[in-house]
Amino acid sequence: MSTKQTVNIAVVGATGAVGGKIVKLLEDKNLPVDTLKLLSSKRSAGKTLSFKGQSVTVEEATPESFEGIDIALFSAGGSISKELAPEAVKRGAVVVDNTSAFRMDENVPLVVPEVNPEDIQKHNGIIANPNCSTIQMVVALKPILDKYGLGRVIVSTYQAVSGAGANAVIELEEQSKQYLNKQEMEANLLPVKGDKKHYPIAFNALPQIDVFQENGYTFEEMKMINETKKIMHLPELPVAATCVRLPFFTSHAESVYIEVEKEGVTVQDIQAELAGFDGIELQDDPSNQVYPTPLSAANKEEVFVGRIRKDLDNDKGFHLWIVSDNLLKGAAWNTVQIAQALIRNNWL
Amino acid sequence: MSTKQTVNIAVVGATGAVGGKIVKLLEDKNLPVDTLKLLSSKRSAGKTLSFKGQSVTVEEATPESFEGIDIALFSAGGSISKELAPEAVKRGAVVVDNTSAFRMDENVPLVVPEVNPEDIQKHNGIIANPNCSTIQMVVALKPILDKYGLGRVIVSTYQAVSGAGANAVIELEEQSKQYLNKQEMEANLLPVKGDKKHYPIAFNALPQIDVFQENGYTFEEMKMINETKKIMHLPELPVAATCVRLPFFTSHAESVYIEVEKEGVTVQDIQAELAGFDGIELQDDPSNQVYPTPLSAANKEEVFVGRIRKDLDNDKGFHLWIVSDNLLKGAAWNTVQIAQALIRNNWL
Numbered sequence: 001m002s003t004k005q006t007v008n009i010a011v012v013g014a015t016g017a018v019g020g021k022i023v024k025l026l027e028d029k030n031l032p033v034d035t036l037k038l039l040s041s042k043r044s045a046g047k048t049l050s051f052k053g054q055s056v057t058v059e060e061a062t063p064e065s066f067e068g069i070d071i072a073l074f075s076a077g078g079s080i081s082k083e084l085a086p087e088a089v090k091r092g093a094v095v096v097d098n099t100s101a102f103r104m105d106e107n108v109p110l111v112v113p114e115v116n117p118e119d120i121q122k123h124n125g126i127i128a129n130p131n132c133s134t135i136q137m138v139v140a141l142k143p144i145l146d147k148y149g150l151g152r153v154i155v156s157t158y159q160a161v162s163g164a165g166a167n168a169v170i171e172l173e174e175q176s177k178q179y180l181n182k183q184e185m186e187a188n189l190l191p192v193k194g195d196k197k198h199y200p201i202a203f204n205a206l207p208q209i210d211v212f213q214e215n216g217y218t219f220e221e222m223k224m225i226n227e228t229k230k231i232m233h234l235p236e237l238p239v240a241a242t243c244v245r246l247p248f249f250t251s252h253a254e255s256v257y258i259e260v261e262k263e264g265v266t267v268q269d270i271q272a273e274l275a276g277f278d279g280i281e282l283q284d285d286p287s288n289q290v291y292p293t294p295l296s297a298a299n300k301e302e303v304f305v306g307r308i309r310k311d312l313d314n315d316k317g318f319h320l321w322i323v324s325d326n327l328l329k330g331a332a333w334n335t336v337q338i339a340q341a342l343i344r345n346n347w348l
Numbered sequence: 349m350s351t352k353q354t355v356n357i358a359v360v361g362a363t364g365a366v367g368g369k370i371v372k373l374l375e376d377k378n379l380p381v382d383t384l385k386l387l388s389s390k391r392s393a394g395k396t397l398s399f400k401g402q403s404v405t406v407e408e409a410t411p412e413s414f415e416g417i418d419i420a421l422f423s424a425g426g427s428i429s430k431e432l433a434p435e436a437v438k439r440g441a442v443v444v445d446n447t448s449a450f451r452m453d454e455n456v457p458l459v460v461p462e463v464n465p466e467d468i469q470k471h472n473g474i475i476a477n478p479n480c481s482t483i484q485m486v487v488a489l490k491p492i493l494d495k496y497g498l499g500r501v502i503v504s505t506y507q508a509v510s511g512a513g514a515n516a517v518i519e520l521e522e523q524s525k526q527y528l529n530k531q532e533m534e535a536n537l538l539p540v541k542g543d544k545k546h547y548p549i550a551f552n553a554l555p556q557i558d559v560f561q562e563n564g565y566t567f568e569e570m571k572m573i574n575e576t577k578k579i580m581h582l583p584e585l586p587v588a589a590t591c592v593r594l595p596f597f598t599s600h601a602e603s604v605y606i607e608v609e610k611e612g613v614t615v616q617d618i619q620a621e622l623a624g625f626d627g628i629e630l631q632d633d634p635s636n637q638v639y640p641t642p643l644s645a646a647n648k649e650e651v652f653v654g655r656i657r658k659d660l661d662n663d664k665g666f667h668l669w670i671v672s673d674n675l676l677k678g679a680a681w682n683t684v685q686i687a688q689a690l691i692r693n694n695w696l
Contacts, residue, residue: 156603158592173528176528180524180525191637196637197637203596204642205506205596205601205642207603207641212635216634216655216656216657216658217657238660238661238662239661240659240660242603242667242669244601246553247551247594247595248551248553249551253555253592255504255603257502286564288545289539289543289544289545289556289560291555291556293547294551294552295547295548307555307590309563309564310564311586311588312563312565313500313586313588319590321555
C-alpha cells in the first residue's frame with residue numbers, strides 16, 4: 001500500500017457475533033475506511049448492516065471479493081479462513097484472521113497489540129488473532145514479565161458460552177428456562193458442536209472446551225499453552241491450562257497462578273505495574289469488595305485484574321483473577337487494534 | 349457410653365438444608381437410633397419432619413435439650429455451635445460440628461473418615477466436620493499422598509450457591525428469572541450475607557466466598573488452606589486456593605494442580621490409586637467425553653474425579669478435576685459417616 005490516507009476493508013463473517021462487533025468498532029474508533037465490504041456465506045448474503053449511517057448489503061465471500069481490498073478481517077471459522085485468506089493475500093490484502101487456522105504457523109505473527117506489536121510488521125500477508133482466553137491472560141502477564149520476569153503460569157478458566165457462538169447463547173437461555181420451569185433440559189450443542197455427546201450447560205460447569213487431544217488436554221487448553229509461549233516469545237515458559245465452560249453469556253474469567261523470577265516482589269509492586277499498563281484496569285480492593293466479574297467486564301474493552309495475592313508458601317508466587325469481554329478484547333477489539341496498527345504505521 | 353446397641357441422636361439445625369439431609373441419611377443408612385431429637389431456633393420450632401415413618405416435632409434447642417443425648421450433630425451456624433456444643437458435651441454427648449467454630453482448635457479433631465478416621469477417637473467431646481470444598485479435595489488427594497507423596501497443591505474452585513444456604517438458592521432462581529425476563533437483577537445476599545456489597549450471581553461469577561482476611565485471601569480460601577494441612581497431618585504442605593461462587597445450585601467443582609514427590613508417576617498410576625479408593629468414583633475417559641460435572645454429581649455421596657493430566661513441563665505435576673455434592677459429602681454425609689464411626693468403634 002502507498003501512503004494513502006484511507007483503506008478498503010473487508011469483514012468476512014460480518015453477520016456473526018464477532019463480525020458485527022468488528023463493524024461497530026470500525027465505526028466507533030473512526031478507522032479511515034474508504035470502502036467497507038461485508039462478506040459472509042451464501043446463506044447470509046443479502047442481509048444489511050449499518051455502517052456510519054449507511055446500509056451495507058452483505059455479499060457472498062468469493063476469491064474475487066478481495067479485489068481492491070487493503071485489509072481483510074476474517075471471523076467466519078477456520079475452514080473459510082484456510083480457503084479464502086490466501087486468495088485475499090494473493091490480491092494484495094493483509095488478512096487479520098480471528099480463527100485458529102494460522103495461529104501456530106511460524107510464518108504468521110500471532111499478535112496482541114499491547115504485548116507484541118512489533119510482530120505485526122513481520123507479516124507475510126496474514127496476521128493471526130489469538131484465542132480469546134489467551135489474549136486477556138497475556139495482556140495481564142506482559143507488564144509483570146517486563147518488570148519481574150516470569151517463571152511459570154498455571155491457569156484455570158471460567159469461560160462464557162458466547163465463546164462457542166451465537167447458538168450456544170441461545171442454548172444457555174433455553175436450558176435455563178427449561179430448568180426453572182422444571183422441564184428436562186435439551187442439550188444439542190455444548191460442550192462442542194460436532195462432538196459425540198452434549199451436556200446441559202445451564203446451572204452446570206463443563207470441563208471441556210473444544211475437542212480432546214491425544215494427550216488428554218483439550219484443544220482450547222493447548223491453544224492457551226502454545227499461543228502464550230508464541231506471543232510472549234518464551235518457547236520454554238512452563239504454561240498449564242484447565243479450561244471450563246460456565247453458564248454465563250459474556251466475558252471469560254481466569255484464576256491464574258504465576259511465579260516471577262525476581263525475589264521480594266510485593267502485591268503492591270504487581271498492582272503498580274498492572275495499573276500503569278495500557279489496556280488493563282486494576283480492580284483490586286478486597287476491603288471494599290472490589291474485583292472484576294464477568295457481568296462487570298461485559299461490553300468493555302479493557303482487561304480487568306483483581307484478587308492479586310502473594311502465595312503463602314512461595315515468595316515468587318502470585319495469584320491473579322483476570323476478566324475480559326471475550327467478544328471484544330478476546331476477538332473483535334484485538335482484531336481492530338491490529339488493523340489500526342497496520343494503518344497507523346503503514347505496515348500494509 | 350457403654351456398649352449399648354442403640355444411641356440417642358440430636359440434630360441441631362434440623363430444618364436447614366444440611367440438617368434435613370442428615371435426618372434422611374440417618375434413616376437411609378440405618379443408623380441404630382433409639383431416640384432422634386430434632387432441634388432448631390425458636391423460630392423453626394414446632395415444624396415436623398418424617399423419620400422412619402414417624403412424624404418428629406422440631407424443638408427449640410436449649411442447653412437442657414442434650415440431656416440423655418449420645419451424639420449431637422450440629423449444623424445451625426457457628427454462633428449456635430459455640431454456644432450450645434459445650435453444653436451438649438457437658439451433658440455427655442459427643443458433638444459432630446458442621447460449622448467452622450472449632451475446626452482449627454487443636455483439641456478438636458477435624459475429620460474426613462476416608463482420610464483420617466484414626467483422629468475420631470482422639471476427640472474431647474467435639475469433632476469438627478471440615479469445610480465442603482476441603483472435604484472433596486482431601487478425599488481425592490489422600491490415595492495419591494499415600495502412594496506417591498504430595499509436594500504442593502494449587503486449587504481454583506467452582507462452587508455452588510447452596511453452599512451459601514437456602515436463601516442463596518432462592519436468590520439464584522429469582523435473579524435467573526429476572527435476567528431472562530429482561531428485568532434488573534436484585535442482589536441482596538451473595539457473595540456474603542452481612543458483607544457491605546452484594547452482586548448478582550445469575551449468569552455471573554463472584555471471586556469471593558466468605559469475608560476477606562487481612563492478607564487478601566477470603567476466609568473460604570484460608571479454610572481450604574489450613575484445614576487441608578490439618579486433616580492430612582501435613583502442616584508444611586504448600587496449599588494455595590482461589591474460591592469462586594458460580595451460578596449453579598449443587599456440587600462444588602475444583603481444578604487442582606498437585607506435585608507428587610516420586611518421579612516417573614503416570615496418569616494411569618494416579619487413576620489406579622483413585623479408582624481403588626473408598627469414596628471415590630473415577631470418571632476419566634476423555635475419548636468418550638467422560639468427566640464429572642456439578643449436575644452429574646448432585647445427590648450422590650461419592651467424590652468424582654476426572655480430567656487427570658500430567659503437567660507438560662513438570663514430571664511431578666498433575667492436574668485433576670474434582671466434583672462432589674457439597675451438601676452430601678461436603679456436609680451431611682461426612683457428618684453421618686463420623687457418627688457411624690463413633691458408634692461402630694464404640695468411640696463415644
